[in-house]
Amino acid sequence: MKSISGDAMRRTFRPLVAALGLVALSGCAAATSDDGAMESMDPAANASVERGRLSVLHHGCGDCHGGLDNPDSEMWMAGVVIPFQEFAIPLDPTAPTFSYPLNEADPSYFLTRPRNITPDNETGIGRFTERQVFNALRYGLRPEETPDVEITSTVPGSGNFPAVPRYLAPPMPWQSFRHMPDQDLWDIAAYLKRGVRPVRNQVAESEGPPDFWAGFYADPMVGLGTYPARPFPARGERAAP
Numbered sequence: 099m100k101s102i103s104g105d106a107m108r109r110t111f112r113p114l115v116a117a118l119g120l121v122a123l124s125g126c127a128a129a130t131s132d133d134g135a136m137e138s139m140d141p142a143a144n145a146s147v148e149r150g151r152l153s154v155l156h157h158g159c160g161d162c163h164g165g166l167d168n169p170d171s172e173m174w175m176a177g178v179v180i181p182f183q184e185f186a187i188p189l190d191p192t193a194p195t196f197s198y199p200l201n202e203a204d205p206s207y208f209l210t211r212p213r214n215i216t217p218d219n220e221t222g223i224g225r226f227t228e229r230q231v232f233n234a235l236r237y238g239l240r241p242e243e244t245p246d247v248e249i250t251s252t253v254p255g256s257g258n259f260p261a262v263p264r265y266l267a268p269p270m271p272w273q274s275f276r277h278m279p280d281q282d283l284w285d286i287a288a289y290l291k292r293g294v295r296p297v298r299n300q301v302a303e304s305e306g307p308p309d310f311w312a313g314f315y316a317d318p319m320v321g322l323g324t325y326p327a328r329p330f331p332a333r334g335e336r337a338a339p
């Protein structure tokens with residue numbers, strides 16, 4: 099693990115802190131990113147990066163991937179730097195999920211780790227295309243194992259959806275993010291690849307079951323929905339009076 103300054107440590111908090119609404123702990127107000135590079139981009143690309151930045155801020159990517167809501171953080175999007183950011187996910191959906199402290203001795207739990215999603219080539223998403231990042235967010239597939247093509251189905255083996263999909267580990271909320279319009283997902287991919295400063299931080303692979311969570315997501319107890327969502331009103335909804 100990369101060694102980090104105490105200052106960076108203080109600005110990197112466990113995701114649950116954010117979930118509990120204690121985000122005020124993240125300190126100073128968001129500052130604009132560095133960014134000479136942005137000025138040289140054409141206006142359309144620049145607008146896409148700016149929209150992507152807003153989506154990343156209000157979808158809480160920083161709660162898990164680092165920096166909470168603070169793009170001024172040295173570890174913005176850099177993934178796990180302290181154990182607080184790891185999750186212990188049980189295969190049994192009736193068991194509790196832990197963020198910290200972990201019971202690492204318990205073999206029924208897998209440690210999953212928010213990854214480095216800065217554009218660093220070796221330790222981040224620098225080596226993936228924007229389409230691979232898009233595919234990760236729309237289909238929940240690990241970008242390095244996702245073909246760099248438009249995916250035409252959500253059913254394993256149908257169209258060019260991988261026959262044996264390797265899904266992103268929980269709690270990466272791809273099942274929510276996949277409902278964002280195409281343009282929003284492209285904007286996020288543009289921001290991560292072009293608007294975020296690369297940080298070298300090697301995050302260890304997440305642990306997981308051999309089927310890369312396919313059985314977990316298919317478990318009715320987990321209750322994954324469909325993409326696109328069922329037409330309104332679905333069973334948990336009602337037509338507006």
Ligand code: HEC
Pocket residue numbers: 113153154157158159160161162163210211212213214215222223231234235240241242265266267268269270271275286303304
């Ligand atoms: C609740 C925690 C959480 C949140 C919030 C979250 N992620 Fe993740 N993300 C994860 C975890 C955990 C992984 C690692 C999954 C794995 O190892 O299979 C991950 C993996 C990823 C990956 C795959 C990276 C790679 O190299 O394999 C991308 C891309 C990604 N997240 C983007 C995002 C974006 C963009 C957002 C916000 C829109 C976001 N994540 C929000 C937890 C989270």
